[in-house]
Amino acid sequence: MTGKGRELVDMMxxxxxxxxxxxxxRWKGSKARSIGAGxxxxxxxxxxxxxxxxxxxxxxxxxxxxxxxxxxxxxxxxKLQTEGVMLNVLSGYAPQVGCELEEKxxxxxxxxxxxxxxxxxxxxxxxxxxxxxxxxNLEGQMVVDFAKRMDMAVVNSYFQKREEHRVTYKSGxxxxxxxxxxxxxxxxxxxxxxxxxxxESVARQHRMVxxxxxxxxxxxxxxxxxxxxxxxxxxxxxxxxxxxxKLRQAPGGQVVLPDxxxxxxxxxxxxxxKVLGVSSGRRKEDKETxxxxxxxxxxIQRKRLAKKKWDMDRTEENRQExxxxxxxxKREVSNAKQKAYDELYTxxxxx
Numbered sequence: 001m002t003g004k005g006r007e008l009v010d011m012m013x014x015x016x017x018x019x020x021x022x023x024x025x026r027w028k029g030s031k032a033r034s035i036g037a038g039x040x041x042x043x044x045x046x047x048x049x050x051x052x053x054x055x056x057x058x059x060x061x062x063x064x065x066x067x068x069x070x071x072x073x074x075x076x077x078x079k080l081q082t083e084g085v086m087l088n089v090l091s092g093y094a095p096q097v098g099c100e101l102e103e104k105x106x107x108x109x110x111x112x113x114x115x116x117x118x119x120x121x122x123x124x125x126x127x128x129x130x131x132x133x134x135x136x137n138l139e140g141q142m143v144v145d146f147a148k149r150m151d152m153a154v155v156n157s158y159f160q161k162r163e164e165h166r167v168t169y170k171s172g173x174x175x176x177x178x179x180x181x182x183x184x185x186x187x188x189x190x191x192x193x194x195x196x197x198x199x200e201s202v203a204r205q206h207r208m209v210x211x212x213x214x215x216x217x218x219x220x221x222x223x224x225x226x227x228x229x230x231x232x233x234x235x236x237x238x239x240x241x242x243x244x245x246k247l248r249q250a251p252g253g254q255v256v257l258p259d260x261x262x263x264x265x266x267x268x269x270x271x272x273x274k275v276l277g278v279s280s281g282r283r284k285e286d287k288e289t290x291x292x293x294x295x296x297x298x299x300i301q302r303k304r305l306a307k308k309k310w311d312m313d314r315t316e317e318n319r320q321e322x323x324x325x326x327x328x329x330k331r332e333v334s335n336a337k338q339k340a341y342d343e344l345y346t347x348x349x350x351x
Contacts, residue, residue: 001025001043001054003333005035006292007202007300008056013037015197017210018058023074023093025052030070036292042078044070053091075110094139147182155181155194155211165195170311171205179209190214199308201300201322227278229269239276247271291340299329 001008001022012020022041028048035041038059045052051073057065066086067079077090095104147154156166156177168179181194194211202208233239250267303325310318 001027001041001052003330004202005041009036009039010297010300011200011202011208012039012056012058015200015208015210017208018061019089020056020208021089021091022054022056023052023091024050025054026050027052027054032068042068042076044073044076046073051093053093055089055091071110072107074107143180143182150182151185152182153185153188155183155188155191156209158188159194161195164198168196168207168209169205170207179206181209181211198311199304201304201307201326227280229272229278230276231272233276243271243275246275291337293336296329296332296336299325299332303329 008020008022011017022043025043025045026048027043027045030044032040032042035056039056040059040062041054041056042065043052043054053074053076055076055078057078061080061082064080064082065078066081068076069078070076074093074095075090077088080087080089095107143154146152156168166177167175168177169175183191190213192212192214194209197208197210200208234243247268250271303322306318306322306325310322
């Protein structure tokens with residue numbers, strides 16, 4: 001997650017994703033923080049070099065969070081109340097091949113979501129569709145067994161998609177399905193679609209799995225943020241001169257303002273709104289992405305398109321192009337941060 005929060009939010013906005021589970025965040029701590037554009041990340045981790053899980057929520061869902069359970073750096077859950085219905089969102093990151101058996105058993109005692117579910121559903125029709133990828137391995141069977149015990153369904157396996165939209169992990173010549181969305185069997189009818197999103201470059205090898213649910217969210221009425229006149233623009237000479245000119249013309253061409261203070265104040269306010277403009281009323285950008293600029297956003301867009309191009313045609317030329325753009329984005333992010341800090345320090349040195 002380090003350095004990728006704003007890019008992740010940008011992807012969620014474009015893909016219209018309201019709730020996103022993330023794994024292997026490698027962030028240490030047990031906190032919740034804004035990552036921009038009204039999205040908030042609840043996360044837990046004990047080591048900045050491995051593991052870590054989290055759940056990203058859109059602002060309208062943040063207000064509905066009732067409980068956060070941070071079980072371990074591999075399992076955490078949130079409880080939301082939407083339209084009077086309780087919704088439990090769980091993010092799980094299972095030990096991969098090569099981890100100690102003790103670690104795997106400890107995770108399974110908490111919950112397991114990792115493994116190759118595979119194609120077919122013979123004997124497992126109540127929890128699996130037929131549309132998996134390749135053969136099922138031991139870890140995949142554990143996912144199926146867990147689904148049976150908890151009366152859940154493996155959502156990925158119920159929707160007819162091209163293999164490219166079912167593969168969740170791709171590296172070199174290897175491709176498979178190791179990421180899943182599970183839901184209660186009784187709620188399966190509320191999910192209208194589930195697929196893998198390709199062409200994004202936030203994560204190098206893993207792909208985002210999304211599903212569309214028909215749950216109606218109860219939106220609370222929020223107080224409207226006041227739109228303020230941009231009086232600070234009067235520091236600029238040209239704005240100040242224009243404001244004086246318009247103010248003289250405001251009271252019907254009279255040179256002198258009305259004697260009544262209420263009328264005079266309203267004339268000044270109205271002139272200020274017309275000449276100087278008003279703020280949008282939106283919340284300020286979160287403190288972690290105040291350095292974000294259009295150049296960085298354009299670079300990330302080019303990187304995303306290069307990743308999509310490489311996924312479609314895995315030539316060495318496309319790979320090198322994607323790698324070069326990755327390095328360029330890192331440099332531009334670093335430069336943007338440094339420039340923003342330099343400007344901040346310069347301002348702090350003044351009165």
